[in-house]
Structure formats: C-alpha cells, structure tokens
Amino acid sequence: MWIDGLPSGVLDSSRDEPLHRQLSEVIRQGIAEGALPPGTRLPTEADFQGKFGISRSVVRQAMAALTNDNLIQRGRGRGSVVAPQHExxxxxxxxxxxxxxxxxxxxxxxxxxxxxxxxxxxxxxxxxxxxxxxxxxxxxxxxxxxxxxxxxxxxxxxxxxxxxxxxxxxxxxxxxxxxxxxxxxxxxxxxxxxxxxxxxxxxxxxxxxxxxxxxxxxxxxxxxxxxxxxxxxxxxxxxxxxVEAISDPPGSRLLSTPKQTSLPQNGAADATDLSETARSIATQMNDLAKRMSRLG
CATH class of the missing domain: 3.40.1410.10 (Chorismate lyase-like)
Incomplete structure (x- = not known):
C-alpha cells in the first residue's frame, strides 16, 4: 500500500505549517507523481492516524481540502478515491x-x-x-x-x-x-x-x-x-x-534562438533591427512548418 512506503516522520508538528496541510500536500504529491493514479482508494482515516499519530480531525481537514480542489472524491461507505484527471x-x-x-x-x-x-x-x-x-x-x-x-x-x-x-x-x-x-x-x-x-x-x-x-x-x-x-x-x-517532435534531415543545422535586440541608451528601440528580428522569426517558423509538412 502507498502509505506503507512513507516515512512516519514526514509530518512534523514542530513546523509552522498545520498538520492537515502537511498531510494534504503529501497526498497531492502522491497524485502528481503517479503513485496514486485516478481511481485509487486512499487509506482510511484510521490508517492515517495509526501511521502518523495524528487526530481524526486533522485527517478530515486534509481530505476536505483535497475534495474542494477536485483531487479526490468522497462517498459514504466507500471511502475516498483519487478523482479522474481533468487535463x-x-x-x-x-x-x-x-x-x-x-x-x-x-x-x-x-x-x-x-x-x-x-x-x-x-x-x-x-x-x-x-x-x-x-x-x-x-x-x-x-x-x-x-x-x-x-x-x-x-x-x-x-x-x-x-x-x-x-x-x-x-x-x-x-x-x-x-x-x-x-x-x-x-x-x-x-x-x-x-x-x-x-x-x-x-x-x-x-x-x-x-x-x-x-x-x-x-x-x-x-x-x-x-x-x-x-x-x-x-x-x-x-x-x-x-510538442510535436521531428527528426532533422541529415546535414541540417538546428535553428538557433533569434538574437534579442537591445534598446539604445535613450530608451527608443531601433525599429529596423526589431523588424529584421521579427522577420527572422517568421521565416524560421515558416521553414519549420514546411519541413514538418514534407515529413508528414
């Protein structure tokens, strides 16, 4: 079970952050990292109490925060489960x-x-x-x-x-x-x-x-x-x-990031240089689009 792999000292009452927030962050991390995929049934309140030595109210506050953020779903008689991802x-x-x-x-x-x-x-x-x-x-x-x-x-x-x-x-x-x-x-x-x-x-x-x-x-x-x-x-x-990734044709060079044009000391931008930079960006994007079209 996921909770068995957690160190008992992961929650620390000496920290300024409340225990219920620490617990909710531990569960958030488990969800974000994939250790708790959608549909996973979470440990019971008693499991959390026994593992971390915390009160039932701490567990319930943590679960309420996760529910409000649509990360878990709670139901009477079925416990709490990780909610479907809304990506x-x-x-x-x-x-x-x-x-x-x-x-x-x-x-x-x-x-x-x-x-x-x-x-x-x-x-x-x-x-x-x-x-x-x-x-x-x-x-x-x-x-x-x-x-x-x-x-x-x-x-x-x-x-x-x-x-x-x-x-x-x-x-x-x-x-x-x-x-x-x-x-x-x-x-x-x-x-x-x-x-x-x-x-x-x-x-x-x-x-x-x-x-x-x-x-x-x-x-x-x-x-x-x-x-x-x-x-x-x-x-x-x-x-x-x-991001769509494509292979570069043999002998081709990677496109470099266009050089940024600096402002003159008087604060007025050099319109010619800016225009050339913008045209360079547009040309590179058009070239990339053509290459992707040929490879597709």
Missing part, C-alpha cells in the same frame, strides 16, 4: 491561442478581463519597439475552473478604440484579425516552470508556491512585425503542453 492539452507549436485550442476540444472556455490599461513594461518595450503600450490582463477558465492568467502587451497604435468588453469570452487573436486586420502568423515561445506567488495563488485558486507552467513570447503578423508580447501562467495540475 487540458495545449499544442505549444501552434499559433492558435489557448481559447481556440480548448474550445475546439469541446470544453466550455470563458475569459474574464481583469484589467485593460496603458502600462509600461521593459520586456514588452524591448520586444515591441515602443513604450506606448496597452496592457491586457485576463483570466481563462474551463468548465468554470480557473486555469490560466494571461498578461499581454500590445502597441497602442495598433488597436485604437479597443475596450475590455470587446474581449470578454473572446479570442484576442481573432479580434486582431477581424477588427484590426492584423493576422497572427508566427512567433517565438519559451516555457519555464515557476511557483505560484501570493497573487497568482489567489487568482488561480491554488496553494501558495504550487507549480505553474509559464508560456511567454512574442507574436508577429504576416509581414514579420512584432505585434504582441505575452506571459501566460498555467496551472500545472490542469494543463499539459504537447
């Missing part, structure tokens, strides 16, 4: 955004606009070549559950008259195409793992320091012009990134 898959190499991909899978996707205002950001200014920026903060939910926080910066001159109401439960990329005539055709993406800050913990309803997957990068139009810089924090327990 949402996102293809990182596709230009279509989270909203379009999840909607295509049949899930109910909603978008809440947290804020839309003029705001500066050094990374966005460097990527987009202007300090005149519109900052858009959104929360995406699937079937009523928050799964992603999206921060996006756009050149103010590209989206005159854009209002928050225009983007509620809508795709930004589709809005750019349909309303402003700006197609999103290429881009550069990076993925990294971070822990949830207090703000992200509250926004995504996850524990403080819970694992998150961050997708960040720049998107370009069909002329290679950078039109968007974004950072999206995804719940790692709900979202899976899918």
């Amino acid at each position: 949402h898959h996102r293809a990182v190499q596709k230009m279509s955004g989270l909203s379009a991909q999840f909607s295509n899978s049949g899930d109910s996707v909603t978008t809440e606009i947290i804020s839309l205002e003029r705001a500066a950001d050094p990374r966005a200014q460097k990527a987009l070549g202007t300090s005149e920026l519109l900052a858009l903060n959104r929360r995406r939910s699937v079937d009523g559950e928050s799964i992603a926080i999206i921060h996006t910066w756009l050149p103010l001159s590209l989206v005159p008259g854009l209002e928050a109401k225009d983007l509620v439960d809508s795709s930004l990329h589709e809005t750019l195409r349909a309303r402003f005539g700006i197609p999103v055709t290429a881009g550069h993406r990076q993925v990294r793992a971070v822990s949830a800050s207090a703000e992200l913990s509250a926004s995504l309803a996850v524990p403080l320091a819970a694992p998150l997957l961050v997708l960040e990068g720049t998107s370009c139009d069909d002329q290679g012009n950078a039109i968007e810089y974004f950072c999206t924090w995804h719940r790692a327990d709900r979202v899976v990134f899918d």
Whole structure:
C-alpha cells in the first residue's frame, strides 16, 4: 500500500505549517507523481492516524481540502478515491491561442478581463519597439475552473478604440484579425516552470508556491512585425503542453534562438533591427512548418 512506503516522520508538528496541510500536500504529491493514479482508494482515516499519530480531525481537514480542489472524491461507505484527471492539452507549436485550442476540444472556455490599461513594461518595450503600450490582463477558465492568467502587451497604435468588453469570452487573436486586420502568423515561445506567488495563488485558486507552467513570447503578423508580447501562467495540475517532435534531415543545422535586440541608451528601440528580428522569426517558423509538412 502507498502509505506503507512513507516515512512516519514526514509530518512534523514542530513546523509552522498545520498538520492537515502537511498531510494534504503529501497526498497531492502522491497524485502528481503517479503513485496514486485516478481511481485509487486512499487509506482510511484510521490508517492515517495509526501511521502518523495524528487526530481524526486533522485527517478530515486534509481530505476536505483535497475534495474542494477536485483531487479526490468522497462517498459514504466507500471511502475516498483519487478523482479522474481533468487535463487540458495545449499544442505549444501552434499559433492558435489557448481559447481556440480548448474550445475546439469541446470544453466550455470563458475569459474574464481583469484589467485593460496603458502600462509600461521593459520586456514588452524591448520586444515591441515602443513604450506606448496597452496592457491586457485576463483570466481563462474551463468548465468554470480557473486555469490560466494571461498578461499581454500590445502597441497602442495598433488597436485604437479597443475596450475590455470587446474581449470578454473572446479570442484576442481573432479580434486582431477581424477588427484590426492584423493576422497572427508566427512567433517565438519559451516555457519555464515557476511557483505560484501570493497573487497568482489567489487568482488561480491554488496553494501558495504550487507549480505553474509559464508560456511567454512574442507574436508577429504576416509581414514579420512584432505585434504582441505575452506571459501566460498555467496551472500545472490542469494543463499539459504537447510538442510535436521531428527528426532533422541529415546535414541540417538546428535553428538557433533569434538574437534579442537591445534598446539604445535613450530608451527608443531601433525599429529596423526589431523588424529584421521579427522577420527572422517568421521565416524560421515558416521553414519549420514546411519541413514538418514534407515529413508528414
């Protein structure tokens, strides 16, 4: 049984963290690592009490927290079992955004606009070549559950008259195409793992320091012009990134990450260099798409 392999000292009453939270984190880890797959019956309250020397109330508080997070299911007379996984898959190499991909899978996707205002950001200014920026903060939910926080910066001159109401439960990329005539055709993406800050913990309803997957990068139009810089924090327990892997033809060289253009000392970006960088990104993405098509 899973509980038999746990050290008895894994719960420590001398720590600041309450025992019920320590216990729930031990079970969360077991679920995340696959030691407790969906459908697994959890140990009984008596099993947990005997193993760790804790009270029944501690066990019940831990189980209540896991139930509220939809990680376990409890029923009278059948104990607690690990709930089915609700994973949402996102293809990182596709230009279509989270909203379009999840909607295509049949899930109910909603978008809440947290804020839309003029705001500066050094990374966005460097990527987009202007300090005149519109900052858009959104929360995406699937079937009523928050799964992603999206921060996006756009050149103010590209989206005159854009209002928050225009983007509620809508795709930004589709809005750019349909309303402003700006197609999103290429881009550069990076993925990294971070822990949830207090703000992200509250926004995504996850524990403080819970694992998150961050997708960040720049998107370009069909002329290679950078039109968007974004950072999206995804719940790692709900979202899976899918990547199509292909073999390189003999003698080919790996594509390198495009060189980032630095801002001049006066703070104004060199528009020519930024344009060349964006065109390089678009060309590389198009070349990769052609190679994948031939191999398919």
